[in-house]
Amino acid sequence: xxxxxxxxxxxxxxxxxxxxxxxxxxxxxxxxxxxxxxxxxxxxxxxxxxxxxxxxxxxxxxxxxxxxxxxxxxxxxxxxxxxxxxxxxxxxxxxxxxxxxxxxxxxxxxxxxxxxxxxxxxxxxxxxxxxxxxxxxxxxxxxxxxxxxxxxxxxxxxxxxxxxxxxxxxxxxxxxxxxxxxxxxxxxx
Amino acid sequence: xxxxxxxxxxxxxxxxxxxxxxxxxxxxxxxxxxxxxxxxxxxxxxxxxxxxxxxxxxxxxxxxxxxxxxxxxxxxxxxxxxxxxxxxxxxxxxxxxxxxxxxxxxxxxxxxxxxxxxxxxxxxxxxxxxxxxxxxxxxxxxxxxxxxxxxxxxxxxxxxxxxxxxxxxxxxxxxxx
Numbered sequence: 001x002x003x004x005x006x007x008x009x010x011x012x013x014x015x016x017x018x019x020x021x022x023x024x025x026x027x028x029x030x031x032x033x034x035x036x037x038x039x040x041x042x043x044x045x046x047x048x049x050x051x052x053x054x055x056x057x058x059x060x061x062x063x064x065x066x067x068x069x070x071x072x073x074x075x076x077x078x079x080x081x082x083x084x085x086x087x088x089x090x091x092x093x094x095x096x097x098x099x100x101x102x103x104x105x106x107x108x109x110x111x112x113x114x115x116x117x118x119x120x121x122x123x124x125x126x127x128x129x130x131x132x133x134x135x136x137x138x139x140x141x142x143x144x145x146x147x148x149x150x151x152x153x154x155x156x157x158x159x160x161x162x163x164x165x166x167x168x169x170x171x172x173x174x175x176x177x178x179x180x181x182x183x184x185x186x187x188x189x
Numbered sequence: 190x191x192x193x194x195x196x197x198x199x200x201x202x203x204x205x206x207x208x209x210x211x212x213x214x215x216x217x218x219x220x221x222x223x224x225x226x227x228x229x230x231x232x233x234x235x236x237x238x239x240x241x242x243x244x245x246x247x248x249x250x251x252x253x254x255x256x257x258x259x260x261x262x263x264x265x266x267x268x269x270x271x272x273x274x275x276x277x278x279x280x281x282x283x284x285x286x287x288x289x290x291x292x293x294x295x296x297x298x299x300x301x302x303x304x305x306x307x308x309x310x311x312x313x314x315x316x317x318x319x320x321x322x323x324x325x326x327x328x329x330x331x332x333x334x335x336x337x338x339x340x341x342x343x344x345x346x347x348x349x350x351x352x353x354x355x356x357x358x359x360x361x362x363x364x365x366x
Contacts, residue, residue, distance in 0.1 A: 012267065016267065058321055058322065061321075061322040061323065061325040061326070061328065061329070062322065062323055062325065064323070064324070064325035064328070065323050065324060065325065090320075090321050091321075093269075094268065094269050094270070094321065097267060097268035097269060097270075098264065098265055098268045098270060099264075100267060100268070101260075101264045101265050101266050101267040101268045101270075101271070102264030102265075103264075104264075104266065104267055105261045105264050105266060108261075109261075115253070115257075118200070118203070118204055118207075118250070118254060119254065119257060119258065119261070121200075121201065121204040122204045122207045122208045122211070122254050122258050123208070123258070123261075124204075124208075125204055125205050125207075125208030125209075126208040126211045126212060126258070126262070128208070129208055129209065129211070129212035130212065130215070142347075142350060142351050142354050142355065143354075145351070145355075146351075146354070146355045146356055146357050146358075149205065149209065149355075149357040150356065150357045150360075152205060152208075153201075153202075153205060153357065
């Protein structure tokens with residue numbers, strides 16, 4: 001069980017260099033798309049708007065420093081190829097790493113050492129916080145949070161981890177292969 | 190209580206406060222925000238509370254657990270976001286600690302919270318400039334810092350009230366004394 005819950009983490013670590021060292025913007029985009037599309041397959045929701053905001057703001061802010069060939073000049077502002085590519089590369093990289101990160105922690109991985117034990121204890125309490133109803137009404141919030149802290153302080157601190165579904169295990173094996181194929185294709189172009 | 194039992198209780202305290210930070214950041218995650226990238230910094234409440242009774246080692250451990258826990262829960266542990274979060278949290282924790290240790294009689298948790306938020310936002314803007322936005326990062330600095338200041342003052346007021354009224358905190362301070 002312990003080894004199984006660390007599989008997405010290991011799989012993600014295998015994929016990481018293929019993303020970080022990807023030079024080809026098109027294939028970096030494809031790798032990003034694959035990692036985003038992985039989320040619904042793993043039973044998670046994709047939130048489109050935050051990704052679009054990240055893509056547009058990072059790209060737009062990079063356009064402020066023009067370099068390379070001028071593509072267009074809307075309202076006298078030069079949109080250059082170099083700045084556009086850099087902005088898109090940075091936003092694809094950020095989005096892909098966020099989704100890779102989400103994939104890597106899907107099995108609630110167990111980290112080694114004393115710090116790992118502390119994290120397990122922290123998550124045990126966190127489960128307690130989430131499973132206890134809290135009143136967030138302004139007049140009661142301090143009392144309510146206080147009661148919660150008092151009750152959790154008395155709990156033992158055990159972590160409950162469920163088995164990973166088969167499709168997750170399948171994607172743990174297949175995803176690094178696909179991501180590295182994209183890396184190889186991008187390097188050959 | 191033997192020293193080893195006392196140590197175990199204190200370590201559990203740190204884990205509980207770190208879990209409290211995660212819980213607060215989860216609440217923050219579901220609150221709609223008017224400006225992209227805006228953060229309220231609710232999780233900082235547990236660090237402000239920890240500041241008032243944890244020793245240096247425990248306080249540092251709380252900061253590390255808060256950052257790692259948030260990275261795992263929000264799935265950002267292996268992304269740039271984690272580096273931004275870590276830089277902000279550590280800068281904030283350090284500044285708040287320095288102010289608390291040197292001037293806690295003259296500055297309330299409200300001032301400490303505001304200074305922590307300023308340090309956190311400044312560290313994040315600097316890092317975002319290097320990694321994501323380039324020199325244009327300074328374009329987002331004024332609204333980012335202003336929003337952070339307002340949110341941190343509100344959080345500081347809440348932390349002051351919590352610090353005065355919390356029975357749990359009274360108990361913990363009593364045990365620490």
